[in-house]
Amino acid sequence: MKPQTKAVDIDRSIGDFHYKVDYAKDAGRGLTEKTIHYISEVKEDPDWVREFRLRGLKTFLEKPLPTHWASKDLETIDFDKIRYYLAQGSGAKRTWEEVPEDIKRTFERLGIPEQERKFLAGVEAQFDSEAVYSNIKKAVGEQGVIFVGSTEGLKNHPEIFKKWFGKVIPIGDNKFSALNSAVFSGGSFIYVPPGVKVKHPLQAYFRINAESFGQFERTLIIADEGSEVTYMEGCTAPKFETATLHSAVVELVALKGAKIQYITVQNWSSNVFNLVTKRGLAHEDAEIKWIDCNIGSRLTMKYPGVVLKGRKSRGEVLSIALANNGQHQDTGAKMIHAADETTSNIISKSISIGTGRATYRGLVHVPKHLKNCKNNTECDALLINATSRTDTYPAITVRGTGNAVQHEASVSQVSSEQIFYMLQRGLTEAQAMSLSVNGFVNDLVRQFPMEYSVELKRLIELEMEGSVG
Amino acid sequence: MVSANRLPLTQMPSVTQEKNLSSSGILFGPIESDLPDWFREQQRAAWQKFESLPRPTRKDQPWRFSNVDLLDLKPFRIPGPLSEDDRKNILKYSTGLDQFAGRMIFANNQLVERSVISEDLKKRGVIFQPLERAMVEHADLFRKYFMSSEATLGSAKFAALHQAMVSNGTFLFVPRGVEIEQPIEIFHWLRNDNMSIFPHLLLVTDELAKVTVIEHFRSCDRKAPGFACGVNDLIAGPGAKITYVCVQEWSSKAVALQMNSTTVDHDGSAMSLNLNVGARYARFEGLSRLIGEGARSDMLAVSVATNEQEFDSRTLQDHISARTSSDLLYKNALDDKARCTFGGLIRVEPHAHFTDAYQKVRNLLLSDDSEANSMPGLEILADNVRCTHGATSGQINEDEMFYLRSRGIPVPVAQRLIVGGFLNEVIQRLDQPIMADHLNRLIDRKFAQSA
Numbered sequence: 001m002k003p004q005t006k007a008v009d010i011d012r013s014i015g016d017f018h019y020k021v022d023y024a025k026d027a028g029r030g031l032t033e034k035t036i037h038y039i040s041e042v043k044e045d046p047d048w049v050r051e052f053r054l055r056g057l058k059t060f061l062e063k064p065l066p067t068h069w070a071s072k073d074l075e076t077i078d079f080d081k082i083r084y085y086l087a088q089g090s091g092a093k094r095t096w097e098e099v100p101e102d103i104k105r106t107f108e109r110l111g112i113p114e115q116e117r118k119f120l121a122g123v124e125a126q127f128d129s130e131a132v133y134s135n136i137k138k139a140v141g142e143q144g145v146i147f148v149g150s151t152e153g154l155k156n157h158p159e160i161f162k163k164w165f166g167k168v169i170p171i172g173d174n175k176f177s178a179l180n181s182a183v184f185s186g187g188s189f190i191y192v193p194p195g196v197k198v199k200h201p202l203q204a205y206f207r208i209n210a211e212s213f214g215q216f217e218r219t220l221i222i223a224d225e226g227s228e229v230t231y232m233e234g235c236t237a238p239k240f241e242t243a244t245l246h247s248a249v250v251e252l253v254a255l256k257g258a259k260i261q262y263i264t265v266q267n268w269s270s271n272v273f274n275l276v277t278k279r280g281l282a283h284e285d286a287e288i289k290w291i292d293c294n295i296g297s298r299l300t301m302k303y304p305g306v307v308l309k310g311r312k313s314r315g316e317v318l319s320i321a322l323a324n325n326g327q328h329q330d331t332g333a334k335m336i337h338a339a340d341e342t343t344s345n346i347i348s349k350s351i352s353i354g355t356g357r358a359t360y361r362g363l364v365h366v367p368k369h370l371k372n373c374k375n376n377t378e379c380d381a382l383l384i385n386a387t388s389r390t391d392t393y394p395a396i397t398v399r400g401t402g403n404a405v406q407h408e409a410s411v412s413q414v415s416s417e418q419i420f421y422m423l424q425r426g427l428t429e430a431q432a433m434s435l436s437v438n439g440f441v442n443d444l445v446r447q448f449p450m451e452y453s454v455e456l457k458r459l460i461e462l463e464m465e466g467s468v469g
Numbered sequence: 470m471v472s473a474n475r476l477p478l479t480q481m482p483s484v485t486q487e488k489n490l491s492s493s494g495i496l497f498g499p500i501e502s503d504l505p506d507w508f509r510e511q512q513r514a515a516w517q518k519f520e521s522l523p524r525p526t527r528k529d530q531p532w533r534f535s536n537v538d539l540l541d542l543k544p545f546r547i548p549g550p551l552s553e554d555d556r557k558n559i560l561k562y563s564t565g566l567d568q569f570a571g572r573m574i575f576a577n578n579q580l581v582e583r584s585v586i587s588e589d590l591k592k593r594g595v596i597f598q599p600l601e602r603a604m605v606e607h608a609d610l611f612r613k614y615f616m617s618s619e620a621t622l623g624s625a626k627f628a629a630l631h632q633a634m635v636s637n638g639t640f641l642f643v644p645r646g647v648e649i650e651q652p653i654e655i656f657h658w659l660r661n662d663n664m665s666i667f668p669h670l671l672l673v674t675d676e677l678a679k680v681t682v683i684e685h686f687r688s689c690d691r692k693a694p695g696f697a698c699g700v701n702d703l704i705a706g707p708g709a710k711i712t713y714v715c716v717q718e719w720s721s722k723a724v725a726l727q728m729n730s731t732t733v734d735h736d737g738s739a740m741s742l743n744l745n746v747g748a749r750y751a752r753f754e755g756l757s758r759l760i761g762e763g764a765r766s767d768m769l770a771v772s773v774a775t776n777e778q779e780f781d782s783r784t785l786q787d788h789i790s791a792r793t794s795s796d797l798l799y800k801n802a803l804d805d806k807a808r809c810t811f812g813g814l815i816r817v818e819p820h821a822h823f824t825d826a827y828q829k830v831r832n833l834l835l836s837d838d839s840e841a842n843s844m845p846g847l848e849i850l851a852d853n854v855r856c857t858h859g860a861t862s863g864q865i866n867e868d869e870m871f872y873l874r875s876r877g878i879p880v881p882v883a884q885r886l887i888v889g890g891f892l893n894e895v896i897q898r899l900d901q902p903i904m905a906d907h908l909n910r911l912i913d914r915k916f917a918q919s920a
Contacts (some may be wrong), residue, residue, distance in 0.1 A: 069530050366862075368837055383852040386822070392847035395533070398862035400837040410857040411849050 023128075027085035029212070033057065036182060039085050043151055043185065048162070056171050056181030063175040071328055073299050077273055082214040082245055084183045087130040099133050122147045125205045128213060129185040136202075144193040145229075147202055150218045153189025160191055164222055168251035168281045168307070176301075177277040180216045180249040187217030187248065192227040192258075201263070201449065206235040206246075208272070214245040221251070223258035223286075230261040232452070235268055235296075243298065244272045252280035252288055256310065259287045263452060267459070268296040270327060276302045279334070282342075284310030291448055294321045294329045295459055303361060305334030308342035308373075315344040318448075320441055320456070322463055323356030323388075332361035332394075337373045337403075346377040349441050352388035353463060359391040360409070368399035379409035382440050384433070384464075414440075434464040504636070507612075508604055515632035522626035531623025534810040534842040535781050539724055539750040545665040545696040547634075548577035555660055556581050558689070563656045565685050565716075566907060570651035571597045573639050576658035576689075578666050580637055586649075594644035597653070600669055603640030610642060614673050614702050618730040622754040622783040627726050631667050631700045638669030643678035643709075652681040652714075652904070659688040659695040659723060668699035674709035674737075681712040683904065688720035688747070697725040705737035707761065712740045714904060716911060718747040721776065725751040735761025735790070742899055744908050745772035745780050746915045752781040759786075759793035768797040769899070771892045773912055774807030774839070775919040784813040786826055791851075794825040800895050801832045802888045803839035804919060814846040815858065821851050828858035833865065833891055835884070885916050 027038045036057055040050040065074050093099045122136035124147065131149035140147075146157060154161045171181040188204050208215050223229050235246070246268065254260045260280065268274055274297040280288035290304035306315030317333035335344035350358035360379045381390040392409045414436040422432035438445075438460055445453045504512075524540070525532040551559075559576045571586040586597045596607060604611045620628035639655050657668040674680060688695060697719060705711045719725050725748045731739045745751055757766035772780045786795040801809040815826040832841035843860035865887050873883035892912060896905045 068528065368840070381847075381849070383849065383854070386852050387819075388852055390847065390849045392845070392858070394843070394845060394860070396843040396860055396862065397534070397840065398832065398834065398842075399840040401834050401839075401864040402837075403834075403862070403864075405860075405862040407843070407845065407860040408857070409845070409847060409859070410855075411847055412855060413852045 023086045023088055023210070025085065025087040027083065029083050030080045031057070031082070031084055031183070035084050039183060039185065042085070042087070046154070046158075049154060052166065052171070053182050056178050059172045059178035060175060060182055063172070063178060065175060070301060071299060071330060073328065074273075077243065077245060081212055081242070083210065083212055084214055084216070085185060086128040086210050086213060087185075088127070088132070093133050095135070122202045123205065124149065124188050124203070125207070126186045126217060127207050128209055128215065131186055140198060143196045145196060145198060146189065146191040148189050150184070150187040150189050150220065153220065157189070157191065160222060161189060161220065164251065164253050165220055168253065168279050169249050169277050173277060176247045176275045177249050180218060180247050180277070183214070184216045184218035184249065186215070187219040188221070188231075189219070190221040190229065190231065192223045192229045194224040195226045197228040198230070201230040201232045203232045203234070206233065208244055208246065212242050212244065214247065217248045219248065219250040221260060221262070222253045223255060223260050225255045226257040228259040230263065230449070232263040232265075234265050242271070246272055246274045246276070248276045250276070250278040254280060254282045254286035254288050256283050257285045258283070261289045261291065262304075263291040263449065264293065265452060265455065266294045266296055266300065270296065270298050272297045274300040274302065276300075278302065278304040280306045280315070282306055282308050282310060282313035282315055285312050286310060287314040287316075289316040290318070290333070291452075292317065292319045292331065293452075293456055294319075294331055295463070297327065297329075299328045299330065301330045303332040303334050303363070305336065305363075306344065307336045307338060308344065309338050311339045312341045313339065314342070317346045317348070318444055319346075319348040320444060321348070321350040321358050322460065323350065323352045323358040324463055325354035325356060328357045328359070330359040330361060332359075334363040335365070335375055337366045337370060337375070340371045341373070342370075343374045345375070347444055348379045349382070349444055350380075350390060351382045351384065351437055351440070352390050353384045355387045357389040357391070359393065362394040364394070364396045364405060364407070366398045366400075366403045366405060370400065371402040373403040375405045377407040380440070381409070381411045382437065383411065383413045430464065434461045437464055504601060505604060505608070512633045515629045519626055519629035519633055522629065525623060525626070529623065531783060531812065533812070533844070535752070536750060536779055536808070539779070542665075542696065544663045544694065546663055548661065548664040548666070551576055551579055551581070551660065559658050559660070563658075563685075565654050565656070566652060566683065566903065568651050569654040570649050572654045572656075573599065574656040574658070575637060575668065577660050577664055578636050590647070590649065593647050595647060595649065596640065596642040598640045600638035600640050600671065601636070603671070607640070607642070610673060611640065611671065614704050615671055616700060616702060618702070618732065618756060618758065620728050620730075620754065622728070622756060622785055624726055624728055624752070624754055627698055628700060628728050631669070631698045631728070634665070634698070635667040635669050635700070638671070641670070641672045641680070641682065643674045643680045645675040646677045648679035649681070652683050655682065655684045657684065657686050657697070657699070659693070659697060659719065661689075662693045663695060665696040665698065668697065670701040670703075672702065672711065672713070673704045673706075674711055675706045677708040678706060679710045681714070681901070681904075683714040683716065686715070686717045686719055686725070686747070688718070688723055691720050692722055693720050694722040695720060695724075697723060697727075699727045701727070701729040703729065703731040703739060703741070705731070705733045705739045707734045708736045709734070710738050712899065712901070713742075714899070714908075715741070715743045716908070717743065717745045717751055718911070719751065720747065721749060721778070723748045727752070728754045730756045730758070731766060732758045732760060733764040733766055736763035737761070738765040738767070740767040740769070740899065742769040742771070742895070744911060745770065745774070746911060748778065750779045750781070753783070755782070755784045757784075757786050757795060758789060759795060760789050762790050762792040764790065764793045766795040767898065768795070769895050770799040771895050771908070771912070772799075772801040772809060773892070773915045774801060774809055775804045775915070777806050779808045779810075781810045782812070786813070786815045786828065788815070788817045788821040788824040788826060791821050792823045793821065795827070797828040798895055798898065799830040800892055801830075801841060802835060802892060803832060803841060804835040806836075806838045808840045808842070810842040811860075812844040812846070813858075814848060815856050816848045817851050817854050817856065819850045822853040824851065824854040824856065826854070826856045830860045832862040833888060834862060835864070835888070885913075888916070889913070
């Protein structure tokens with residue numbers, strides 16, 4: 001048997017720093033109607049948005065915490081202590097030089113916009129509540145692609161924005177989507193015109209800098225008929241004494257024949273509550289693919305979903321979760337089949353280290369009178385230490401004949417024979433462990449874009465260091 | 470047509486002396502006061518618990534997808550005494566296996582017949598008694614094991630109701646090293662409309678004992694509404710081997726809840742199989758607790774759901790000790806507007822290392838209006854385990870169907886053959902050919918009824 005030792009904390013030094021910033025706009029702590037009016041004033045919201053926010057607040061206050069199935073840890077969030085809106089100035093800057101010096105330092109430490117120069121078609125960076133920098137490459141802009149912050153999107157493109165906003169994820173979907181609807185700020189709005197295939201990924205970068213702050217970005221991506229787009233998001237926060245809340249809503253709309261790929265690498269510091277609602281609506285022949293990697297945060301609750309509304313639409317969720325000491329990754333997927341010949345695929349792999357807990361929660365729904373719908377779900381969990389924990393809670397409903405649904409889950413640990421073999425070949429135990437874990441996730445990681453798979457492998461190696469021996 | 474072991478309706482006189490089940494300040498009605506005081510005291514406490522616990526709603530996780538509206542107990546009453554004719558008829562239609570080591574027949578909570586076990590078994594210390602006698606003559610054993618595990622799978626309220634109302638049932642104790650070759654057979658009958666019954670089986674096996682028990686749940690009238698709320702405590706001692714088969718054939722309007730709790734000590738093994746063919750709504754809660762190294766539990770179920778039937782199964786494979794194993798296989802065939810819900814959990818407690826657990830549920834949907842809900846779950850708090858689960862939902866393979874049709878077999882027959890084969894895999898796991906034949910016959914009869 002392998003020795004059991006305490007797992008080390010991940011090297012989050014890259015993201016673990018913060019600056020003193022003087023915020024010009026601050027909604028204060030706590031959430032009341034006044035907070036909503038303050039945000040609406042500052043953001044110069046149109047009336048319908050203000051209405052939307054107020055409805056969101058009402059729903060949020062009415063709905064209980066979902067602790068009848070979710071972690072009791074949610075009860076430790078003190079909604080009266082959270083700061084719901086913080087911004088330094090208004091409007092995102094178009095060139096890097098215009099970005100205020102201290103914020104620029106933050107993102108330069110994180111490698112933006114170097115990455116942009118390298119391979120991105122566009123990038124947006126959000127600092128607390130507002131986007132501070134947003135740029136799209138000229139060539140992509142000329143194709144008619146819109147990539148702006150959500151505030152700018154709802155003001156300058158109301159005809160497209162209003163049509164889909166809040167439609168995929170209604171206010172009352174859950175307590176946290178209601179909260180987001182009330183106080184949302186920042187996030188991206190993307191529109192890809194018919195037939196346009198955006199070659200390079202668009203990227204957004206989210207940064208929490210202030211203590212006790214809640215970040216509530218709202219992203220809406222619309223891919224018009226036959227278009228294709230890949231979107232990547234990353235996030236970091238410094239480690240404060242008190243907990244921080246991140247509660248985003250992401251809505252994707254893939255019109256006929258469109259393809260959207262949405263990639264997340266979540267590496268929040270280990271005191272962030274990450275409670276995110278993500279869902280896509282796939283029309284005929286469209287494809288929506290979520291690639292979701294959760295490495296950071298204290299508690300993540302995130303179940304990306306696809307509503308397969310059009311015939312022959314496809315939905316896919318590839319998910320990797322890594323739960324280290326004190327972390328709970330409660331992740332999963334939802335697939336709602338609503339048309340004939342729709343297919344969905346869920347592959348989830350989780351690794352629990354130390355006292356970490358990884359949970360898969362899934363929903364697959366095939367209503368009656370549909371034909372030839374298929375779902376495949378695979379969940380594999382790897383346990384590293386004796387104190388590690390993993391859970392699987394899928395819910396599958398199938399009505400009628402003509403559909404095929406299969407679900408499979410397994411839990412295992414790194415085989416001692418494998419480790420022994422590698423030790424024989426002169427590897428250290430840590431190297432052997434890291435190699436085994438990388439092998440466990442390898443077939444999934446291979447499907448990720450190059451840059452991300454390299455990054456992920458490195459992160460896993462870091463997490464594995466010191467977990468054994 | 471009334472099938473062979475059903476009672477013709479007309480022969481039954483109506484029964485007086487009935488009381489409503491719902492609470493109205495009166496403590497449970499006609500329970501004889503010759504039950505021991507300590508037991509009556511427990512019953513009063515249980516009744517209070519039943520009244521204080523809220524009714525389940527669909528929002529409660531253990532009742533997700535359940536049709537909780539069907540659990541309205543208002544119409545149900547506590548039955549009065551059976552008539553002589555009733556007793557005779559029930560005896561006549563209580564046919565199951567041809568050979569058995571012992572048999573008890575209950576109808577409307579009353580003992581109708583007990584055929585005693587052989588002198589040899591008696592001499593070796595086997596106790597086979599009605600519950601009311603066992604709680605007096607073997608109070609120590611009884612008090613130690615009777616409802617000793619909490620009902621944690623959602624029906625705490627109904628387990629409390631059962632405890633408050635139970636007035637009879639079976640007590641079986643198999644001492645160290647005794648192997649009972651033939652199965653023990655138990656019948657529970659629902660007689661007349663809107664009656665409520667509370668079947669109970671307390672099975673305790675000592676070290677290296679071996680026994681098979683089959684329970685038949687039946688209604689005299691195939692269409693009479695009724696309510697059955699049963700609890701079984703199955704205890705497998707060290708190295709003991711128990712096999713428990715439950716044949717659920719309640720009437721098509723009956724509402725039934727069955728809560729079974731199995732405890733397996735080191736190197737013991739328990740195998741259970743539930744065959745569901747009857748009832749409007751039948752919920753089964755099966756808990757298997759593996760408390761000693763080398764313990765093993767096999768949980769099997771076969772359901773044939775037609776018309777508006779709903780089968781609701783919730784299970785927990787609770788691995789408390791290290792080096793234990795469990796294997797669950799549930800297969801459902803669903804036709805018409807039937808619904809099946811499966812919610813199962815494998816839980817590996819901290820330090821229960823080297824657990825080997827498996828869970829599989831397979832749904833065969835035969836109609837467009839049928840619905841299958843599967844919630845297989847894992848909670849693993851130890852490492853060095855091997856746990857897997859799988860859930861599938863699909864329909865009859867077109868190629869298999871084509872093959873049979875090309876051999877001249879008509880569609881309905883071909884369908885029956887394929888479904889029968891699908892379900893038979895579970896029944897064969899029992900490795901008891903006589904039992905398997907009996908179960909397969911019942912499945913065939915269910916198909917014949919629905920055709």
